[in-house]
Amino acid sequence: MKTLVQFRMTRTHWYWLLQILGWSAVVVFVAFANSRYLYQHGAIAICVLCGICGLVLSDLAHRLYKARRWHVQPAAWRIIAFTIVVLGPLQTAGTMATNYLIIGKNGDLNWLHMLLTFWTGIMLAWAICYLAYLYLRRANRFEAEALRLEVLAKDAELRALQAQVNPHFFFNSLNSVRALIYENQDSAAQMIDQLATLMRYTLQSSYADTVPLSEELEAVQSYLAIEKIRFEERLRLALDIAGGMETVRIPPMALQTLVENAVKYGVEQSATGTEIRISASHANGKATIEVSNQGALRTFSNSTSVGLSNARKRLILSKGDSASLDLVERDGWVRATLHFPLAA
Numbered sequence: 586m587k588t589l590v591q592f593r594m595t596r597t598h599w600y601w602l603l604q605i606l607g608w609s610a611v612v613v614f615v616a617f618a619n620s621r622y623l624y625q626h627g628a629i630a631i632c633v634l635c636g637i638c639g640l641v642l643s644d645l646a647h648r649l650y651k652a653r654r655w656h657v658q659p660a661a662w663r664i665i666a667f668t669i670v671v672l673g674p675l676q677t678a679g680t681m682a683t684n685y686l687i688i689g690k691n692g693d694l695n696w697l698h699m700l701l702t703f704w705t706g707i708m709l710a711w712a713i714c715y716l717a718y719l720y721l722r723r724a725n726r727f728e729a730e731a732l733r734l735e736v737l738a739k740d741a742e743l744r745a746l747q748a749q750v751n752p753h754f755f756f757n758s759l760n761s762v763r764a765l766i767y768e769n770q771d772s773a774a775q776m777i778d779q780l781a782t783l784m785r786y787t788l789q790s791s792y793a794d795t796v797p798l799s800e801e802l803e804a805v806q807s808y809l810a811i812e813k814i815r816f817e818e819r820l821r822l823a824l825d826i827a828g829g830m831e832t833v834r835i836p837p838m839a840l841q842t843l844v845e846n847a848v849k850y851g852v853e854q855s856a857t858g859t860e861i862r863i864s865a866s867h868a869n870g871k872a873t874i875e876v877s878n879q880g881a882l883r884t885f886s887n888s889t890s891v892g893l894s895n896a897r898k899r900l901i902l903s904k905g906d907s908a909s910l911d912l913v914e915r916d917g918w919v920r921a922t923l924h925f926p927l928a929a
Contacts, residue, residue, distance in 0.1 A: 600647075605640070611639060612635070619632070672705075681700070775814060779808075782807050787837070794836070798831055805844050809848075819852055820852045826864070830872065835874070840876065847877070850878075850919070851879060871927060882912070908926070
């Protein structure tokens, strides 16, 4: 059985591939420009050796730039000056030495200035390509760093918002416990046990950006069990969760916040209570989660809107700008709806 080894091109591989291709192209160009002399003995060898000389010199220059860290903070004027003063003359000297070794003579020195101009131009072309690569790599590095900082800032904002939501939830729950202590101590003790379970969930989920909907639903049902002790038959629950939605990930405490609002502004404000409906579905690559209760949208003096506002911000931070949280009144029901792409 043959084992397939996947080869991955590294930066060094790309460097040598481009070096060889570039100097091979120079060899072909020089040979074409001097095609009428190729029939002479050693002419092709001279062209090849000139290309090898250029490859060696440019690689030595590359190593020098790395040693002096010119590649970290690209100094164009230094590299250009080094190319004109050193690389061009050295390549010219290498060409003349190769010509002397193979043919036995340097030819007419009147051609020296033309050789110097030609090879300096070739080396300048190499230097410009080298500088373009350095600046492109630097720009990519800055872009990657900017993206990393953006992710860190997004994560910090998400944590800060979640730190605000959790106390908001516990404040509401403790109010419920306080209300029950004087009415039914056994029920209050049971409520404290449920609250301890919820505290464990919120502490664990605070370390995650998102949690499965199934885990959030378990926490919501524990919370409603607490409130059921307080409101009894005034609080009713209906669940409609489509298949496959259990594993969809949402920001922790997002659904919990919507349910809290439904209890506070729906069940608590009604003498007969209300049914809280929680539905979750998906279609065309988008997920929809809705929490609804009977009632009307009204402004309450004790409402801070912190929970709903933070839930909306955390949803957008976790799922992208296309995510939304809408609160509307329709057909005698107040509906809080989360929309977000499944792929996010």
